[in-house]
Structures are given as structure tokens and as C-alpha cells.
Amino acid sequence: MAQSDTVDRILDAAEVLFAERGFSETSLRMITSKAGVNLAAVNYHFGSKNALIHAVFARFLTPFSDTLERAFDDLEQRCNGKPPTLDQTLRALTESAVRMPQRNDRGISIFMRLLGLAYTQSQGHLRKFLEQEYSQPFGRFMRLLKEATPQLTAVDRYWRIQFMLGATAFTMSSSDALRDILQNKLGVATTVQEMVARLVPFLAAGMQATDPMQLAVSKPSVA
Amino acid sequence: MAQSDTVDRILDAAEVLFAERGFSETSLRMITSKAGVNLAAVNYHFGSKNALIHAVFARFLTPFSDTLERAFDDLEQRCNGKPPTLDQTLRALTESAVRMPQRNDRGISIFMRLLGLAYTQSQGHLRKFLEQEYSQPFGRFMRLLKEATPQLTAVDRYWRIQFMLGATAFTMSSSDALRDILQNKLGVATTVQEMVARLVPFLAAGMQATDPMQLAVSKPSVA
DNA sequence: TGTACATCAGTGAACGCGCGTTCACTGATGTAC
């Protein structure tokens, strides 16, 4: 502890506690006592609790965002000119998430859970922060989704993207609990990687469903 | 106000505020001031804030649960002996939800949002309460799902049910916001009924996706 | 019919608590001359 590691200790503790309990149910006193630092250190280093939440997200989202951009570059290059398929696009996303360098073996679970919470807990400041900071990779993902589903109307696509986000965010935010239940009920252990591997075909199929409301539209097969 | 309507006024106000802001972000002072009743009245009539949350859910879930049981009875009778299809099962559920007698025109949105919040906000007491009170219709729905997807392994079915729940809960809990965004972005007004009508084919397709992990399993077509 | 008592819905004010934040302060290290 020669040079200050207080900032990292706070981020580590906050990340774990936020993932376990959500944002407003985690107090600064819990965070600082887990981190073994003074209560006032959070406001000293970050300014406020909200700023700490932003810092926790920035620490893992910025490298993720970079990894994702490279994965999209890679994908578009491999497709040279032709739009990537829906399946390829979703895999680029999920594999970037799963392959992220982790600080420890719980890292991927925490990452998933935090991403899920960001969507399901209605923290206005957080949504605003994420939209500002990560609009580029998000917009690029949306563009790829659009090109991969030219058969859908804009309205259909809009709703199905929301359904996808919901399935993903919810599963991510409960992934630990869901894996535990499965372990107890059926005695099957599952890795986060397997869970994500099951999620992708579900999303792809739902995204490309033939809507009974407009049976005339034909469904192209996935590559 | 000859006879006491304080209980109903509290329930009405709590329902709306919980739907708007979530449970822990809504204080008893907000609820009682909106309801125009004394702060102490909540603890007088309900005993605690948690018991009030339970009462809010019981007020709409109990009639919903009855409607749903009748819809399932109806469905199983129409199928006499043969298991209902996935599509029929999902429709029985969503149509029961959408056709519920509502106290007002915002009723269905509030109902959706509360159901979504129950899943996404980690209120342990609420999950326990709901599991105790409504285990029968829930178990019956799960059994129907199982019979409608005999081609899936238990593990596959488990995960896909979670994905369905996620897409549904998330969409429900954000339905107002999502419809507003769509209105602003594409100038399209959507009813909750239309939203649900779009959700069902998405879920059914995802549920019956051919998983690349086990390509040997063939996918039966839906009736 | 009148009186005494019980029950019930509701009230106003206070309680203790945990919260995020602030502030005056300390002690170590770096910098200027």
C-alpha cells in the first residue's frame, strides 16, 4: 500500500456489492467497510455516490466497448461488403462479453449482473451516463441488427429488439440465481458461457419469427 | 366518504406510485399524501410497508389468477385430452392479462409494470409472498409449457423459460416508456394489446428454436 | 329512553435510525530558495 490503492479498493468493493444488492440498496458505509477504507474516501475520490456508480461502469465498459468495436471491425472485414447475419452479429457481441479479460473468476458474472441492473433498475443518471459514453458501439450494433433483418418493418424490429434486450438483461441480472436453481433442481452445473450460448439461438429465432399478424412476409433462413 | 374508503385510497395511490417509481423509491409519505390520508393510516390498516406491497399485488393478482385458471380450463377442454400447443398456452396467458377487468384505462399498463417490477426488483419478501399465494396457476402454466415442448430437454426448457420470462417482464416493466419512445421516433402509437400480440410470436419462435448445439433435434411446426 | 362502556377508524407528533455529504484537521511527500 505504498502508493494509494484506495481508489481500486473502493471500485472492487462497490462492484461486488452493487452486483449483489443493486445500487440504492448498497450504502457507502457497506462499500467502505468492505474495502477497508474511510467512509469519506468515496466522496473525496469520486465526489458522490452516483459518480462512483459511473466509475464502476466505466472501468469495465470502456475496455468492453473497445473489444466490441474490434470484433465488429473484424466481422465486417470478413464479410467484405455484405451485411453480417443476425447470428454473426449476436455472436460478435456475446463473445466479446464472454472473452473479456477478467480481474477474477467471478468477473464475468459480476459484469453480466451489472449490465442487467443498469437496464432494470431505473437509475436515470446511469442511463444518461451510459448513453453519452457508449452511444457509438451501441449505435453500431443497432445498425448491424437493422442490416441483418431487412425483412422486418421498423416497428417490428423496434419491438423485437426490446424483447431481445429484455431476455438478455433479465437473464444476465439473475444469472447467478438461475444457475443455482438449475443446479438444485436438475443437478446440472452451467457456466455463464453455456448460458449465453443457449441465449443466442433463442434471440435469433425470436428476432426472425414469422409474425402471424403479417403472414405474407417470408422468413429467410439463417446462414 | 360515509363508510371508510381509506384502504382503497391507499391501495390506489400505492399502486400508481409503485408502478411509476418502484418499491423502495416510493415512501409512505408520498403514498399517503397522494391518497389524502394520514401517514399512520398505512401501518394502521396494513401493518407495514411490505404488507402494503403484498396487498397491492393481491388486489389484482387474485382476480387475474382466477381468470387464468378459467382460461386454462377452457383451453384444456377445447383440446380434449391432447396437450395444448405452445402458442395456445401463451395466448391463454396473455389474453387473460389483457382482458382483465380494469379499474381505469391506465389499469393494464400499471398491471404490466407491477408484474415486471416484481421480477426485476429484488424484493425477497415479495417473491416469497407470490410463490406462496400463486403457486397453483404458476405450476399449471409450467406444466402446460412442458407438454407443449416435448422436443426440448429439461435443461433447454428451463433456460428458454427464463429467457421468455425476461423478455416479458422487462417489456412489461418498461412498456409505457417503450411505447413513448416508439411514438417519438417513428410516430407510431401502440396499444398494450398490440405490444403483447407482437411478443407472443417472438417468444414462441425462441422457445422452439433449433439449437445449433444439438442440430439433430427436429422442430415440429406450430398448429 | 338514557347512560355507561367498548370498539373502531383515524390522527398528530414524535421516535430512532441509516443515509449521503461536509468540514476541519493530520501527516506524509514534494518543491523552491
Place this chain on the structure above:
DNA sequence: TGTACATCAGTGAACGCGCGTTCACTGATGTAC
């Protein structure tokens, strides 16, 4: 090399606030005799 000052990370204690809950109390209505 020594002294004065500035900067910085961190601290201990307190601040004001909003929270859920409690409690003694009121006033209307019902019941027994």
C-alpha cells in the same frame, strides 16, 4: 544542506434529512342493561 511552504491522500466526527414505525389520543358509532 536546511527551512518554509504547498500539495495531496486520507480521517474522525458531525450535519441535516427522510425514512418506517410507534404511541397516546380523539371522536364517532354500536351495544348492553
